[in-house]
Amino acid sequence: MKHTLSVLVENTPGALSRITGLFSGRGFNIESLSVAATLDPTLSHLTLVTSGDDFIIEQIIKQLNRLVDVYKVVDVSEGDFVEREMALIKVRAEAETRAEILRMCDIFRCKVVDVSPKTYTIEITGPESKLKAVIELLKPLGIKEITRTGTIAIIREKKTA
Amino acid sequence: MAKMTGKEMVVEALKREGVDVVFGFPGGAIIDVYDQLEKDGSIKHVLVRHAQGAAHAADGYARATGKVGVCIATSGPGATNTVTGIATAYMDSIPMVIFTGQVPTGLIGNDAFQEVDIVGITRPCTKHNYLVKDVKDLSRTIKEAFYIARSGRPGPVLIDLPKDVQNAKAEFEYPDKIKLRSYNPVIEPHGKQIERAYRVLERAKRPVIYAGGGVIISDAHNELRELAERTCTPVTMTLMGLGGFPGTHELNLGMLGMHGTYCANMAMANTDLIIAVGARFDDRVTGKIEAFAPFAKIIHIDIDPTSIQKNVKVDVPIVGDCKKALRKLVNAVKVAGRPEEAWCDQHQSWLEQIRAWEERHPLGYKEEPGVIKPQYVIEKLYEMTKGRAIITTEVGQNQMWTAQFYKFDKPRTFLTSGGLGTMGYGFPAAIGAQMAFPDKLVVDVAGDGSIQMNIQEMATAMDQKLPVKIVILNNRFLGMVRQWQELFYEKRYAATKFETTPDFVKVAESYGATGFRAQKPEEVEAVLKKGLETDGLVIMEFAIAREEGVFPMVPAGKATTEMLLV
Numbered sequence: 001m002k003h004t005l006s007v008l009v010e011n012t013p014g015a016l017s018r019i020t021g022l023f024s025g026r027g028f029n030i031e032s033l034s035v036a037a038t039l040d041p042t043l044s045h046l047t048l049v050t051s052g053d054d055f056i057i058e059q060i061i062k063q064l065n066r067l068v069d070v071y072k073v074v075d076v077s078e079g080d081f082v083e084r085e086m087a088l089i090k091v092r093a094e095a096e097t098r099a100e101i102l103r104m105c106d107i108f109r110c111k112v113v114d115v116s117p118k119t120y121t122i123e124i125t126g127p128e129s130k131l132k133a134v135i136e137l138l139k140p141l142g143i144k145e146i147t148r149t150g151t152i153a154i155i156r157e158k159k160t161a
Numbered sequence: 162m163a164k165m166t167g168k169e170m171v172v173e174a175l176k177r178e179g180v181d182v183v184f185g186f187p188g189g190a191i192i193d194v195y196d197q198l199e200k201d202g203s204i205k206h207v208l209v210r211h212a213q214g215a216a217h218a219a220d221g222y223a224r225a226t227g228k229v230g231v232c233i234a235t236s237g238p239g240a241t242n243t244v245t246g247i248a249t250a251y252m253d254s255i256p257m258v259i260f261t262g263q264v265p266t267g268l269i270g271n272d273a274f275q276e277v278d279i280v281g282i283t284r285p286c287t288k289h290n291y292l293v294k295d296v297k298d299l300s301r302t303i304k305e306a307f308y309i310a311r312s313g314r315p316g317p318v319l320i321d322l323p324k325d326v327q328n329a330k331a332e333f334e335y336p337d338k339i340k341l342r343s344y345n346p347v348i349e350p351h352g353k354q355i356e357r358a359y360r361v362l363e364r365a366k367r368p369v370i371y372a373g374g375g376v377i378i379s380d381a382h383n384e385l386r387e388l389a390e391r392t393c394t395p396v397t398m399t400l401m402g403l404g405g406f407p408g409t410h411e412l413n414l415g416m417l418g419m420h421g422t423y424c425a426n427m428a429m430a431n432t433d434l435i436i437a438v439g440a441r442f443d444d445r446v447t448g449k450i451e452a453f454a455p456f457a458k459i460i461h462i463d464i465d466p467t468s469i470q471k472n473v474k475v476d477v478p479i480v481g482d483c484k485k486a487l488r489k490l491v492n493a494v495k496v497a498g499r500p501e502e503a504w505c506d507q508h509q510s511w512l513e514q515i516r517a518w519e520e521r522h523p524l525g526y527k528e529e530p531g532v533i534k535p536q537y538v539i540e541k542l543y544e545m546t547k548g549r550a551i552i553t554t555e556v557g558q559n560q561m562w563t564a565q566f567y568k569f570d571k572p573r574t575f576l577t578s579g580g581l582g583t584m585g586y587g588f589p590a591a592i593g594a595q596m597a598f599p600d601k602l603v604v605d606v607a608g609d610g611s612i613q614m615n616i617q618e619m620a621t622a623m624d625q626k627l628p629v630k631i632v633i634l635n636n637r638f639l640g641m642v643r644q645w646q647e648l649f650y651e652k653r654y655a656a657t658k659f660e661t662t663p664d665f666v667k668v669a670e671s672y673g674a675t676g677f678r679a680q681k682p683e684e685v686e687a688v689l690k691k692g693l694e695t696d697g698l699v700i701m702e703f704a705i706a707r708e709e710g711v712f713p714m715v716p717a718g719k720a721t722t723e724m725l726l727v
């Protein structure tokens with residue numbers, strides 16, 4: 001099972017390598033990882049997608065908590081949550097395919113952020129499943145390059161008071 | 162407040178932490194700290210012969226005293242030489258602070274002379290580590306390091322000190338207490354969990370306490386004994402737990418696991434309740450995990466949540482300090498008010514069964530005329546030293562025979578590398594223990610292989626006039642590996658026989674120490690007696706049965722009931 005962990009860590013030089021080292025050293029896998037600043041400059045926020053049975057996920061969370069630099073770990077996928085990823089896709093766009101690509105962008109609400117005589121660069125945001133679908137559709141047209149942010153996630157607030 | 166240099170801060174912080182002795186080896190990148198140590202003069206420095214020895218000595222000091230052990234090394238090779246010692250301490254949760262010199266901050270990353278990324282190298286084998294790039298952070302870092310090393314589940318913490326930082330100046334701020342928002346070990350066990358544990362214990366018919374190194378680290382031996390006695394529950398210990406419960410107690414089952422006693426392993430296989438205290442269900446203890454303790458409910462007390470549910474499913478997890486948890490559990494037993502006799506009645510048939518196992522296959526060995534049996538040497542050593550010695554061991558058969566045949570009644574009297582199994586640990590650890598307790602008898606039980614891994618520290622022991630006694634069980638083999646080859650590799654003794662071994666008596670003499678040798682069983686007692694009575698550093702070498710094995714033995718990957726017996 002896939003789990004999305006939200007981790008707050010001290011913004012120190014070694015913190016990230018402690019976390020990635022923990023995963024490689026103990027044979028846990030990281031499917032995606034994204035790191036960014038928080039409103040508090042002394043803390044960084046990591047979103048980490050990993051997979052494993054309940055036993056392994058429990059170990060991963062405990063092991064993360066054991067690191068001196070880790071402030072807080074939340075398994076956001078335990079409950080209701082919103083997840084998003086962004087990709088920039090440079091796709092071959094020749095005269096005969098340009099219109100089709102634009103139509104697809106429209107349907108999936110992607111944006112064309114760069115245009116060259118032979119390519120479009122498309123920005124797409126959504127849950128990982130949406131990115132996957134778009135990538136599959138673009139593949140036959142010829143994807144030249146792709147770069148992705150990795151998933152970020154946040155817990156949904158309760159709808160009732 | 163006047164400003165201080167980094168090197169002054171190091172020495173001042175050591176004083177504030179109550180450090181009376183440090184172990185180390187100098188070099189260019191740490192020369193400034195050494196200069197300050199020398200100028201200050203109030204902290205004893207033990208100059209070793211190899212930085213690995215310094216790390217093990219600090220570890221031995223820590224294990225014997227419960228205090229934080231401190232060692233110092235220079236950058237590059239000095240730092241890398243401490244890594245085995247750091248990993249050894251890490252695996253056994255030993256509190257240590259390691260200071261390493263580093264090239265000046267401006268050169269870091271340039272492959273400068275004797276530069277190595279020791280913080281990167283030791284990240285997976287320290288509890289935490291630091292590269293201090295600004296002298297303003299130094300005093301707080303040292304405070305944190307000692308606090309982290311000794312609190313929660315203890316462990317080694319390394320501080321890397323660039324040369325320029327040692328000489329830069331800043332305010333020295335050393336708070337009495339610190340709080341780290343990201344580091345808050347759970348000490349106080351949850352009351353509800355204790356109640357649940359009591360209810361499970363109350364119903365158990367065949368309970369066993371499985372005690373590990375956590376009992377010793379948290380000084381929980383009195384509480385453990387009280388729980389065992391009040392509830393008439395037998396106790397088995399891991400290698401690291403030995404001494405946590407008296408080896409001579411009638412409820413003691415001895416060590417469990419790969420080289421555990423028959424009765425301890427049978428008890429684990431048949432118990433309906435395991436109370437695990439400060440132990441981590443390591444593979445040397447469980448054997449084949451699917452076959453481990455099939456009928457047992459498990460109560461698991463440990464300060465490290467990651468130890469719980471790591472290898473086995475636990476029914477009642479209790480996160481917290483072992484001493485506090487056991488105290489609460491004992492209180493629960495008291496409050497419930499069931500008399501001791503009632504507990505004993507409830508466990509009577511279980512205790513009888515255990516006694517029957519004990520009688521069926523007690524620990525033992527076959528005597529052979531004219532040949533010294535290593536177990537006999539340990540038995541005699543025990544008879545002559547009981548209760549008053551700190552015993553360290555190397556790794557291999559020597560270690561297992563000591564664990565089996567020496568009865569440890571008190572905590573912190575058996576120092577051995579359990580988790581990492583580091584050959585070469587025992588002798589420098591003995592030096593550390595002897596520095597802490599100059600008047601105690603400290604004995605390193607060694608194999609002829611292991612002792613050669615840090616034999617250079619004889620000079621250190623001579624320097625410090627330390628009366629460490631070394632017992633070498635010389636089988637002229639890397640015995641434990643040979644035993645595996647004998648049993649599982651059709652006796653192909655690949656690379657387990659040394660062509661050349663020094664004359665250990667002469668080695669002793671060449672360092673200015675004393676050496677004795679026994680070649681026949683009749684000589685064993687006399688050599689031990691002479692050796693133990695001789696002042697100063699002594700080697701006692703025993704030419705033991707060359708192909709003697711350690712039994713019982715659970716072959717790796719087998720169920721713990723599938724023991725090979727004597």
Ligand SMILES: Cc1ncc(C[n+]2csc(CCOP(=O)(O)OP(=O)(O)O)c2C)c(N)n1
Nearest residue numbers: 557558559582584608609610611639640641
């Ligand atoms: C540094 C290190 N290298 C290798 C090993 C693997 N090993 C475990 S026991 C052993 C043999 C030890 O031989 P010796 O010290 O003579 O002790 P004996 O088993 O004969 O008592 C070896 C090589 C180890 N534990 N540590």
